[in-house]
Amino acid sequence: MPIYVYWGEDDFAIEQAIASLRDRILDPLWISFNYTAFPPEQADAVICGLNQVMTPTFGAGGRLVWLSNTTICQHCPEDVLTEMARTLPSIPDNSFLLLTIHNKPDERLKSTKLLKQFATEFREFPLIPPWKTELLIQAVNQAAQARGMKLTPKAAEMLAEAVGNNTRLLDNELEKLQLYIADNHQSLNEDTIIRLVRNTTQNSLQLAAAIRIGDAAKALTILNDLMNASEPGLRIVATLIGQFRTWLLVKIIMESGERNPQAIAKATEVGNPKRIYFLQQEVKLLSVQQLISCLPLLLELEVSLKQGSTEISALQTKVIELCQVCRAS
Structure with a gap:
């Protein structure tokens, strides 16, 4: 039952997780046949998505069906719930259903309980509160390490102050700093942060x-x-x-x-x-x-x-x- 549920306010982190999932599941030559995204504006998006995920894949790779910003964990009509109960246990192994949800799922709803029962991954992507400076600094250091970069403690603190809990901005700033280091062969210290990072x-x-x-x-x-x-x-x-x-x-x-x-x-x-x-x-x-x-x-x-x-x-x-x-x- 390859079902993935991503929810939370960190849109950039969710985008990265979706890109990773797409790369892992889909064959680049068959994406147009095996990848379908249903926007929240489409009235019958959930029903169509459940039907699509049961469709056999074409060519190589798997099938990925994405219900974008769905609201079924806040409100789920009875007919949709019935279709979910029928479909979720029967999804083929090479078809993957992805649901992204902005607000916290309502644990009392039957639809949420169904998803938690059958989901391979039910994952939250929260934003760190802007006043929790220690967690922000920790996130900066983790993101830098993922890029193979080293920051002095003061540089990490200043970068955390500059970007706050904006993970997209953090990624952009680290990319810029990484290019600067490669060109100048310098370590990342507070002077570099002051010169290159806009503080907001x-x-x-x-x-x-x-x-x-x-x-x-x-x-x-x-x-x-x-x-x-x-x-x-x-x-x-x-x-x-x-x-x-x-x-x-x-x-x-x-x-x-x-x-x-x-x-x-x-x-x-x-x-x-x-x-x-x-x-x-x-x-x-x-x-x-x-x-x-x-x-x-x-x-x-x-x-x-x-x-x-x-x-x-x-x-x-x-x-x-x-x-x-x-x-x-």
Whole structure:
């Protein structure tokens, strides 16, 4: 039962997994006969895909049927469920069914349970939260090692700050750095990162810092730079939400009387306890209520962007509102 289910928010990692699966299954000379992708806009995509995967292959290699961004793990009509129950156990060994899902599958649905029962691989591709710097650095080092590259600890930290959890950008930057090393026979240190890598996530953190002190002029300048650098609005918001969430947790725990950096780090999911001191200094002049008031504004901003609001206008308005909240004594 060669069934693969890939889900999560890391689109680039999913694309890489799909490319690897395609290369492994399909014969290049017979791709046009044995490879079919069904988009989510097609009303009968699932039924057609299940029928297609039962079709014998042509020529060499196997058959791959891809249900792209399907929603059957969030909502599955009864007729589709019936067809799944009939087809999934009977897929030929040389036919492969691939399903990609953006949102987390609903474990309560019968369709999800069926897929988990018969799937060869049921794999999540999550994005690392932008505030989990240790995991981001680890991901940078792993990606570099996969390319046979070595980074100094400081270079890995700076690259993680620059690309955040954008795995596509990380891959592009590493490819550029790899070419530079080959041409110049140099090791990858912090100086190379400074010269060649455009820093965007760090600017988003600088935006959070400007908002925290209520400096609207500086915050709007940083925001304008991010927009000019084509930084996606939702990624900016994700960084802001993560940073304000961490600040709020640190402030609440401080006011509860806890002083142990290890205990605070564990409660706030901060990997490095040494970072707690700096976080405590950052929130010293802010109240719990101010930080609490910021989160609904950020969530409103996220919703408005997802609903199609104009990025620059929505971001500017909320940044000003956030600065006003943080500036209020």
